[in-house]
Amino acid sequence: MPRYRARYLDPEGERYGLPTYPWRSAPVGLYTRRQLRAMDMAPGGQPVAAQVMWRRRGDEVVAYLYDLSQARRKRTATPAVLAAIGKALTARRTCSTCCEVRPYFIPRRFGECLDCAEDAGRLARTEAA
Ligand SMILES: [Zn+2]
Numbered sequence: 001m002p003r004y005r006a007r008y009l010d011p012e013g014e015r016y017g018l019p020t021y022p023w024r025s026a027p028v029g030l031y032t033r034r035q036l037r038a039m040d041m042a043p044g045g046q047p048v049a050a051q052v053m054w055r056r057r058g059d060e061v062v063a064y065l066y067d068l069s070q071a072r073r074k075r076t077a078t079p080a081v082l083a084a085i086g087k088a089l090t091a092r093r094t095c096s097t098c099c100e101v102r103p104y105f106i107p108r109r110f111g112e113c114l115d116c117a118e119d120a121g122r123l124a125r126t127e128a129a
Contacts, residue, residue: 008053016051023054030065037074044072 005022013019021027030050033043043066050065077085092105095113102113110117117123 013050016053018048019050021050021052023052026050026052026065029068031068031071032063032065036066036068036071039068040074040076041068041071042074044070046070 005025008020008022009025010016010020011027027050031039032052036042046066048064049067049070052063052065054061090101093102094100095102095106095116097112097116100113100115104114106113107117110122112120114123
């Protein structure tokens with residue numbers, strides 16, 4: 001084991017006050033906040049369980065680790081919230097003139113779909129301007 005790795009190996013936390021492991025040597029089940037987020041998990045208010053330390057360009061870098069078994073699933077949108085979002089998105093695609101649901105958002109400057117804006121002569125005028 002290279003010297004720097006030995007320096008950062010302190011599983012009992014005797015040297016650093018917190019269980020410490022060299023980079024890539026953290027025990028299974030401990031993850032950084034970023035790794036938890038990638039799994040759609042969050043630390044959930046638990047204390048830092050351990051840390052990994054390594055050197056990067058001469059500086060000591062620390063990343064805190066959390067216990068996955070104490071992490072909680074990040075709040076994800078409930079069906080009701082998803083439905084509300086879907087409704088709002090549909091509303092933004094609905095033309096107030098012809099009431100058609102378009103595959104695109106109704107442009108604010110027209111307040112209606114491109115077909116209606118074109119019929120009303122607004123599209124040509126805007127493009128010519
Ligand atoms: Zn329309």
